[in-house]
Amino acid sequence: MRTYNYIFLFYTIVFICLGVLLIAFCLHVFELNTLVSLLNEYYTNLHSRISLTATGIAMVLLALLFAQIVSAKQEREKTIAFTNPSGQVTITLLAVEDLIRRISQDFPQIKELRPNVIIRKKKGIDVNIRLILKSEVNIPEFTAHLQETIKSKIQEIFGIEEAIMVKIYVAKILSQHEKTKEKNKDSSSYDKDKEINIPYQTFRNL
Amino acid sequence: MNQQSKTEFGTIKIHKDVIASLADNTIKEIPGALRIAKNLTTRILELITKQKLSPSIKIEFDKNNEAIIEIPLVVSYGYNIPEVAANVQENVKSIIENSTNILVKEINVNVKQIERG
Numbered sequence: 299m300r301t302y303n304y305i306f307l308f309y310t311i312v313f314i315c316l317g318v319l320l321i322a323f324c325l326h327v328f329e330l331n332t333l334v335s336l337l338n339e340y341y342t343n344l345h346s347r348i349s350l351t352a353t354g355i356a357m358v359l360l361a362l363l364f365a366q367i368v369s370a371k372q373e374r375e376k377t378i379a380f381t382n383p384s385g386q387v388t389i390t391l392l393a394v395e396d397l398i399r400r401i402s403q404d405f406p407q408i409k410e411l412r413p414n415v416i417i418r419k420k421k422g423i424d425v426n427i428r429l430i431l432k433s434e435v436n437i438p439e440f441t442a443h444l445q446e447t448i449k450s451k452i453q454e455i456f457g458i459e460e461a462i463m464v465k466i467y468v469a470k471i472l473s474q475h476e477k478t479k480e481k482n483k484d485s486s487s488y489d490k491d492k493e494i495n496i497p498y499q500t501f502r503n504l
Numbered sequence: 505m506n507q508q509s510k511t512e513f514g515t516i517k518i519h520k521d522v523i524a525s526l527a528d529n530t531i532k533e534i535p536g537a538l539r540i541a542k543n544l545t546t547r548i549l550e551l552i553t554k555q556k557l558s559p560s561i562k563i564e565f566d567k568n569n570e571a572i573i574e575i576p577l578v579v580s581y582g583y584n585i586p587e588v589a590a591n592v593q594e595n596v597k598s599i600i601e602n603s604t605n606i607l608v609k610e611i612n613v614n615v616k617q618i619e620r621g
Contacts, residue, residue: 366545377614380586384593385573385610389585396618400581457586 305364389456391415401451407435409472422461430470441466518604524561526603527596534591536583541576541616570609578617589613
């Protein structure tokens, strides 16, 4: 049995016990006086407090360990891997997404780009892109160019030979109104910068 | 934690951190390899202790005392990743074997991020 299975089992038991205790509490299985005296014991007795603190710390550490193991497992699954004579090279899909974001910076027409890379078993790589455009462009032409650039860059930089499918979803094209709004925002922030008071400036005027 | 060897005068122990530092310094000199990627735990610990911790390179030894090294890497934008990874593997292997006499079995490079270098 792997470590995370043990931790998973432990937390399952803990949650079942907690659930049973809550149900028992609601059904008045325990007497209130017994509960109060028990709580009082744990609240005042130093040894009980120390043991409770240790249990709490152990549970927090176990939870953190569990989270780390699960996230590492998920990350391992989300990689492209190939082997060299000296060892293995794995590339996380986040790195592929980083690359796509960097590519998008070369296109001034793009306001925002959100990539999502998925690996299809034996069928290659799917790149799903959500796009917000800054200006009115010929969308079929522009997206075809973007698809081609992304595809060729991924193949060139990662040395991937599998089929790459780039799907683009144009979510929004910023209108003239939105663009001027944004420009105003920029210029107003620039004005604010201009209005910064220089310390002791008045002394010079005097 | 240490890799140990014996000479006629006594023992020589090389800490895993030394191997990690050697790898880290070598990587800095390879074009396209920007730096070692830090995991969340290292980042939090660096924030708390306000000290630069040793690079997050995992080093393990097999039954034959050969090292298996795992390197999380940040690569500069524009470089060919398989080439950069192969360079990292070759250079790190040779520097570790030459400097410490430890045999390197595998160097696994894990490209975590791409940044403009």
